[in-house]
Amino acid sequence: MSERFETKTVHISHAPLAEEASKVTPIYQTSVFAFPGLEEVEQYYEGKRNYLYTRNGNPNQAELAAAVASLEEAEDGVSAASGMAAIMAGLLAVLSPGDHILAADQLYGGTYSLLAKELARFQIELDLIDLQRATSLAEFVRPTTKLLYLETITNPLLSVPDLPHWIREAKAHGLVTMIDNTFATPYLVRPIRYGADLVVHSATKYIGGHSDVTAGVLVGRADLIRRAREVIVNYGASLSPFEAWLAARGLKTLALRMERQCDNARKVAEFLRSHPAVAQTYYPTEEETAFFHCRKQGAMVSFRLRDESSVYAFYRALRWIKLAPSLAGVETSVSHPLTTSHRSLSEEQRQASGITLGLVRLSVGIEAYADIIGELAAALSPAGA
Ligand SMILES: Cc1ncc(COP(=O)(O)O)c(C=O)c1O
Known part of the structure; x- marks a missing residue:
């Protein structure tokens, strides 16, 4: 390395210390990854290397997603810039123009706005169901219905829909089930055990646990997560490495x-x-x-x-x-x-x-x-x- 000040200040960062492995995952606070040569870049595109550019993937994002997927007993997971970004990615992984969604009528306000205002612009229709009155989905399902969206513990009135029942109902009609498990966390309930296809978290809440991070995680069926990951990359909704690191640290307690x-x-x-x-x-x-x-x-x-x-x-x-x-x-x-x-x-x-x-x-x-x-x-x- 040159001894010139201008060059030394730019190349100040350490080489990775392989023999002095840190106990805790380091923060990969980098927007891009470096390669020894073009052959290694090619290996990334062949799926033999994991990281190229942080919007596409980063070890801290992957650590958080894998941890939540493991706790939720899901096949795979992906992290996102916020709970809303994770919800958007899950919905867009499943829905296309002309589709219809069924959702509980007690929903987080931001989720309601996403469903009722934003998705409506893409001709995705919504019907809200009072789960305390309804007993079956039969009267609400249309030929275009694709997805049932529920919260495990509703916000803000804290009622708990009978998740096993509603997931069974949705499956009987061939719907994808997406559950917001933010309020319950996998400590209390793991909706995948009852057959849920997707589980979403505002990791801003209990997963982070210290009111110092904004993050989201979506876990569930591997095929849907693969598609949701593409949505996150293409819409630019990726989680920052530091936020991912904070959320993963919070998860430990x-x-x-x-x-x-x-x-x-x-x-x-x-x-x-x-x-x-x-x-x-x-x-x-x-x-x-x-x-x-x-x-x-x-x-x-x-x-x-x-x-x-x-x-x-x-x-x-x-x-x-x-x-x-x-x-x-x-x-x-x-x-x-x-x-x-x-x-x-x-x-x-x-x-x-x-x-x-x-x-x-x-x-x-x-x-x-x-x-x-x-x-x-x-x-x-x-x-x-
Ligand atoms: C139940 C629930 N889901 C999703 C969200 C959205 O999460 P975020 O604010 O991380 O985008 C919130 C936010 O309060 C929430 O309470």
Whole structure:
């Protein structure tokens, strides 16, 4: 290497230290990979080398995708720039213009917008189903229906559809099933065991677990993941290596975090149910979650204040529980679905779905539960007065 300053500053990076393997996967913070010669470039195109250009693939993206695929017991997986990017890739891997989708009527607002606004532009039609009323898909299925889309624990009212039943129904009609398992995580339930074709995560949530990463992962049938990977590459929705590394690091404590957060949430739900200022508490029941692989009901609790207009005073009165429109961090946080995730719903949809002014969504963290309850009790007393 030249001793000239200009050349040395540019070529400063280390050669890989093969004999000093790092215990933790390094961050491959590179947009492109280098090759000794044209023969090796050719090997990439022949499938004998893995990486060429980070938008097409990167070891950190692959590590996260493989880890989630393994935990979900899926054949393959792919990571994406966000949960929405992963959802888009899964949908576009399956759907073409003229197709029809069936989805649960309780959906994350962003997913609803993608289905109802963006896919509609490609002549992909949508029907929403009230899974608490319906018992079969027969009356909703059309000759063009391709896919059933559900969330394991719905957002924000936390009901749990009978996944084994709906997946069986979808299969009977030849539909692909795509399940958003963000709220439950594979710690609680692995939808692939019930026959789901695709499972999607906003890894921004429990997989990352520390509110410091935006990422998505899609896992499932190898043929569909292969197609979804092409969609991600072609639409430019790839995950950055650093975000992938953070999400993979967060994943290592998923089981510990979920165990503690679910136990705390159960106690918080009990407290809210008996509080006079709270009109209604939403928390999955043991009956609803009977098909979960783990005897827990999740770490999200929603509740409606008796005096809905006191919601402003409630949020102001919180001292250390932060108002933050996301979930699943190690710190307990609250959000307000009506004015954030679900603000694109029409007034009619809001009333029909129960997402009203007084609805509070609580993401329960890993703190001592007595402190969480103490903080809520203090904030609810002026609200309930
Ligand atoms: C259930 C669910 N799915 C998908 C998403 C979208 O994920 P992201 O914000 O990472 O794009 C969210 C975001 O809140 C969510 O709550």
